[in-house]
Amino acid sequence: MIYELLEKYEADFFVMYADSRDPNFFYATKFRTPDPSFYMIGKDGTELLIVSEMELRRAEKESRVKEIASFIDLGYFEKLNETKNSKKALAMVFTEALKEHRARKILIPNEFPSFLSFYLKDHFEIEVVENPYSDMRAVKSPEEIRYIKEACSAVIDAFEYFLKLLKSERNVNTLRNRVETFLFERGFYAEGTIVSPDLESSNPHSIGSGVIKNHVVFDVFPKSRVTGYFADFTRTVIIEENQDIIEMLNACIEAKNRAIDKIREGVAAKDIHNLVCDILESYGYQTIRNKAKEGFIHSTGHGVGLEVHEKPKISENDEKLKSGMVITIEPGLYYRSKGGVRVEDCVVVRKSGCEVLTKYEDFVRLVG
Structure with a gap:
């Protein structure tokens, strides 16, 4: 369903920034975490979960997502020192991750944080969609x-x-x-x-x-x-x-x-x-x-x-x-x-x- 959605909207990635209290995030990643993490899935087959350093090893063990990175891996603290703004530093990390995978248009769900969406819209074409995982969750395994x-x-x-x-x-x-x-x-x-x-x-x-x-x-x-x-x-x-x-x-x-x-x-x-x-x-x-x-x-x-x-x-x-x-x-x-x-x-x-x-x-x- 995700790939069909990306094709429908001619988008490159669908992204979420949430913790596991969000049932869609948990369903997508199968990872329980009290802290927000960034999840991206692309039409090129990329699926990446970005977590805090303290959650990295646990995510590698527990999450169904195979590619895991930490904020530190992607230069969060260097960006924090540069900007003196934690939210902007996070946004820069996620932006660079998307650009590295040649994203031009991304889909975000209705519940996506506004601070991130405002930053990302300066770098990508953005379209807001209903979270596709809500529909995927309707039929149970x-x-x-x-x-x-x-x-x-x-x-x-x-x-x-x-x-x-x-x-x-x-x-x-x-x-x-x-x-x-x-x-x-x-x-x-x-x-x-x-x-x-x-x-x-x-x-x-x-x-x-x-x-x-x-x-x-x-x-x-x-x-x-x-x-x-x-x-x-x-x-x-x-x-x-x-x-x-x-x-x-x-x-x-x-x-x-x-x-x-x-x-x-x-x-x-x-x-x-x-x-x-x-x-x-x-x-x-x-x-x-x-x-x-x-x-x-x-x-x-x-x-x-x-x-x-x-x-x-x-x-x-x-x-x-x-x-x-x-x-x-x-x-x-x-x-x-x-x-x-x-x-x-x-x-x-x-x-x-x-x-x-x-x-x-x-x-x-x-x-x-």
């Missing part, structure tokens, strides 16, 4: 799917732990802290876990506060501390009988399961989304496609991988699902006078169907 499965297994364990806690504990902050600690001890970061009770659950991304009385939306999306891959999972737990909430939840469960039944390679994202809207509207609920302010007011799902929200978006768009994509299906209904419900699973798209990674009963009622 078997190894990536295995990583996501591991995270999905952890969220099921965390939800069962949550249900055990819920029998004797109803304070939202206590429950969230206990669940996030549970996950951390098992090798996963979780923060902002949604434990949203009662009327507060009418705000889809409210993390929740206070004490649970009637029902609670539990949405957990941990990241592996080893692999960096996420999972995403939501269930609504009924505690006290409330017919409105039960009817809303049953409608969402039907919408989720029928959407999952429709998933396979080649199906358009909008067809999945519109099916969910059709089902919810058939029960009298409002949906986003009718510009509703309450009801189903978000997309049907999204990709999951190195980010908890990534491509593809399962909404009103023409993108076709591909085998190997990992997506969520998460219909929800939200009314200020009643509260909210949501049910969500992660699935892997296959050629003739899909595989659910977060298998758990859909209707959950607290017992005992």
